[in-house]
Amino acid sequence: MELTIDHVTMQFKNKLALNDVSCTLTSGQLVGLIGPNGAGKSTLMKILATLQHPTSGSVRLDGVDIRKHPSTMKRVLGYMPQQVPIIPQLSAVEYLRYIAAIKGLARIQANDQIKALLVRMHLADAASRRLSDFSGGMQQRVGLAAALLGDPQVIIVDEPSAGLDPIERIMMRNLLSELAESRIVLLSTHIVSDIEAVASWLLLLKSGQLLFQGSAPQLIKAANGHVWEYVLPQGKHPQASQAVSEMRQAADGIHIRLVAPNAPTQTAVTVTPTLEDATLSALEGR
Numbered sequence: 001m002e003l004t005i006d007h008v009t010m011q012f013k014n015k016l017a018l019n020d021v022s023c024t025l026t027s028g029q030l031v032g033l034i035g036p037n038g039a040g041k042s043t044l045m046k047i048l049a050t051l052q053h054p055t056s057g058s059v060r061l062d063g064v065d066i067r068k069h070p071s072t073m074k075r076v077l078g079y080m081p082q083q084v085p086i087i088p089q090l091s092a093v094e095y096l097r098y099i100a101a102i103k104g105l106a107r108i109q110a111n112d113q114i115k116a117l118l119v120r121m122h123l124a125d126a127a128s129r130r131l132s133d134f135s136g137g138m139q140q141r142v143g144l145a146a147a148l149l150g151d152p153q154v155i156i157v158d159e160p161s162a163g164l165d166p167i168e169r170i171m172m173r174n175l176l177s178e179l180a181e182s183r184i185v186l187l188s189t190h191i192v193s194d195i196e197a198v199a200s201w202l203l204l205l206k207s208g209q210l211l212f213q214g215s216a217p218q219l220i221k222a223a224n225g226h227v228w229e230y231v232l233p234q235g236k237h238p239q240a241s242q243a244v245s246e247m248r249q250a251a252d253g254i255h256i257r258l259v260a261p262n263a264p265t266q267t268a269v270t271v272t273p274t275l276e277d278a279t280l281s282a283l284e285g286r
């Protein structure tokens with residue numbers, strides 16, 4: 001499958017949420033959509049999920065315009081919004097049956113899938129408990145199970161690791177990585193380390209603009225020579241305007257790591273960029 005985002009712009013009253021965004025996603029890719037708060041990630045995802053229409057531009061799934069033919073997308077879509085719309089008085093299994101019915105799954109098929117997904121999400125023991133008693137991370141996992149009902153071929157998940165503990169986050173990203181082997185998986189986050197290990201393709205948004213699309217090594221390569229480390233004597237602080245990616249207290253002073261086009265001090269040495277440094281470098285234009 002191929003999902004083509006073609007010159008998509010989204011203008012809310014006085015806010016340009018997406019500015020002429022174009023890219024193509026294909027099956028077999030886990031695409032990480034990264035960017036700071038307000039970058040336009042959720043807006044782009046809602047447009048792909050046919051919940052919002054762009055002001056201009058189009059989105060095509062295998063050549064079919066999803067605005068003109070939303071059912072083309074809805075038939076194959078698993079979408080998990082940032083706020084999972086749970087129904088607190090239902091148990092996990094009741095909720096998933098309800099979502100399966102909305103998706104038009106046959107009862108036997110639905111029951112089999114629900115059972116497997118609850119095991120996969122480490123929720124089998126909590127299947128009969130009311131969602132109102134679930135922790136944030138458990139509700140998030142129910143939301144992902146709901147999105148995956150019907151075996152969707154296009155999986156769009158908005159900040160899936162919000163509220164998850166470290167073990168759950170690893171479980172979630174391993175699952176999405178596995179699903180991406182034969183599907184389109186788009187996952188948004190502002191936590192770069194969440195996708196570093198799994199994303200084969202990155203989209204970097206800032207203020208509605210697609211600053212970068214490519215692989216993690218390409219983004220890292222672009223930051224080569226722009227990441228510095230130096231030691232500040234105790235009691236001194238880096239300037240607020242500097243793009244500092246790390247500060248670590250040590251016996252000899254504060255170890256500063258920052259992105260900048262040129263050496264910030266005479267003692268600074270260049271170091272190999274991480275994906276987090278490279279993202280900061282692209283976002284700050286340094």
Ligand SMILES: Nc1ncnc2c1ncn2[C@@H]1O[C@H](COP(=O)(O)OP(=O)(O)OP(=O)(O)O)[C@@H](O)[C@H]1O
Nearest residue numbers: 012013015017036037038039040041042043044190
């Ligand atoms: N319905 C709306 N009406 C007006 N402005 C909106 C609407 N939806 C989003 N925006 C604005 O568009 C911009 C992009 O918002 P969006 O929610 O897409 O960002 P995001 O990257 O998902 O942010 P976050 O990481 O905080 O969820 C923001 O400035 C937001 O306030």
